[in-house]
Amino acid sequence: MRAGVIIVEDDRSVREDLVALVRTDERLRLLGAFSSAEDALRGIPALQPQLIVMDINLPRMNGIECVARLKLLLPQVLVLMLTVYEDGDSIFRALKSGATGYLVKRDASEKLLDALQEVQRGGAPMSAHIARQVVQYFHRSEMPAAEAERPSPREREILDLLVKGLILKEVADQLGISLETVRTHVTHIYQKLHVRSRTEAVVKYLRQSQ
Amino acid sequence: MRAGVIIVEDDRSVREDLVALVRTDERLRLLGAFSSAEDALRGIPALQPQLIVMDINLPRMNGIECVARLKLLLPQVLVLMLTVYEDGDSIFRALKSGATGYLVKRDASEKLLDALQEVQRGGAPMSAHIARQVVQYFHRSEMPAAEAERPSPREREILDLLVKGLILKEVADQLGISLETVRTHVTHIYQKLHVRSRTEAVVKYLRQSQ
DNA sequence: CCCGGCATCCCCCGAACGGAGGATAGTCGT
DNA sequence: ACGACTATCCTCCGTTCGGGGGATGCCGGG
Incomplete structure (x- = not known):
């Protein structure tokens, strides 16, 4: 059976090139193409693809965030990141989010199909240099949260109350401030922890504080 | 300044006796009386009492559960449990929930006021025999959750997904079942873990599984 | 002196949630 | 064969949440 493929790429001409490319490969079946991370998150789960080709540089939510969320919904899906960036940080964050391969855009037209095959065979298409960095990266236990990313004292105070199971109104009463402030x-x-629900925030907070 | 007191007792005649008793003591100020745990939970936080006299045997939610929840909202409040039960288990669960003293009902009329004073002085009005048991109890780290209290395999599967931050709809999609089932x-x-929100459930679940 | 971070308060709105019902069906042990 | 536990699906309803605005005042670094 042919492997279902999804394309996520905001630039229309690039997207159409990728779509056309995938369609030339009889081992692949194009399930759809999205032009934003938000659309992709809404549409992809129902399509149950085996492979996703994801651009990193998307408007609003970037491809890395998008992959991180998709991986929660489709743990089995294989992701090939596509980007113009070659810096180590982008690579790390992309792989950390759950991507399997990392292709530079200028190589896409000639290497995409090979890379997709390699991903399916259990490989990780990227240069030896990058692979080395990856190994080192995963030896470092945790991504050191940037300075501005850490909740302020007041925010941590609130997190502590949320961990206890208080709802927002109870937190407000407890701290003697208004519900709106809470x-x-x-x-x-949520913004600092890159989450979108109380549950995610609390789990991340508890894990970060050991 | 006189200490604010709340009474929670479902039996009207007993409740009125207690109210009358508290009113005879010029060191105390009666802030209110409730006849159910639910009413108490709604009304007490706004009254900010220093002392609560809580009956254990209340309809629906019992006094122990009620105290556990109140303590989240008012960590400073001192609670004197009132009950007809003298068994060790009730005592343990009451104190675990955050109660400071434990008075048998038949002693109430003559010892309540003394007990409230003692609680305020930092004491814990109860017999030496009970105090001994209490010490031993807190040496045992955790209350072993009853058999029927543990989530079923399917329920744990769902908890695992909730821990990852998935919303109910996503859990449903992931497991291929309907939202209603989830x-x-x-x-x-929630019933098994004695919680009332996802956050509480996830925190309790994570702590129980080490 | 201005800008960014922080803390506070406010509004709107749609989606998600939690509680309380009820219902069917399969398994398992007594 | 009967009761329990489990898993599944459903409706109704009020509350809570999360995202989007915007506003003020304080403080500290550049």
Whole structure:
């Protein structure tokens, strides 16, 4: 059976090139193409693809965030990141998010199909140099959260109460501040921890503080 | 300043006796009396009492559960449990939930006021025999969850997905079942873990599985 | 002196959630 | 064969959440 493929790429002409390319390969079946991370998150789960080709540089939510979320919904899916960036940080974050391969855009037209095959065979298409960095990266246990990414003291105070199971209104009463203020703090916490729900925030917070 | 007192007792005549008793003591100020745990939970936080006299044997939610929840909202409040039960298990669960003293009902009329004073002085009004058991109890690290209290395999499967931050709809898609089914499972999980929100459930689950 | 981070408060809105019902069906042990 | 536990699906309803705005005041670094 042919492997289902999804393309996520905001540039229309590039996207159409990729779509055309995938269609030339009889081992692949193109299930769809999206032009934004948000659309991809909504549409992909129902399509149950085996492979995703994801551009990193997307408007609003980037491809790395998008892959991280998709991997929660489709743990089995194989992701090939596509990008113009070659810096180590992007590579790390992409792979950390769950991507299997990392292709530079200028190589896409000639290497995409080979890379997709390699991904399916259990490989990880990328240069030896990058592979080396990857190994080293995973030896470092945790991505050191950037300075501005850490919740402020007040925000941590609120997190502590959320961990206890209090709802927002109870947190407000407890701290003697308004519900709206708590809401704002919580929004900021979500942004800093890159999550979108209380549960995710609490789990991440507990894990970070050992 | 006089210490604010709340009474929670479902039997009207007993409740009125207690109210009258507290009113005779000029060192105390009666802030209110409730006849159910649910009403108490709704009303007490706003009253900010220093002392709570709580009956264990209440309809629906019992006094122990009620105290556990109140303690989340008012960590400073001192609780004196009132009960007809003298068995070790009730005592343990009451104190575990955050109660400071434990008075048998038949002693209430003559010892309540003294007990409230003692609680405020940092004491713990109960017999030496009980105090001994308490010490031993806290040496045992955890209350072994009853057999029927443990989530079923399917429920744990769902908990695992909730820990990852998935919302109910995503869990449903992931498991190939309907949203309603997930909702039912989650309700059962809440009942077994004695919680009322996803956050509480996830935190408790993570802590129980080390 | 201005900008960024922080803390506070407010509004709107749609989606998600939690509680309380009820229902069917399969398994398992007594 | 009967009761329990489990898993599945459903409706109704009020509350809570999360995202999107915007606003003020304080403080500290550049």
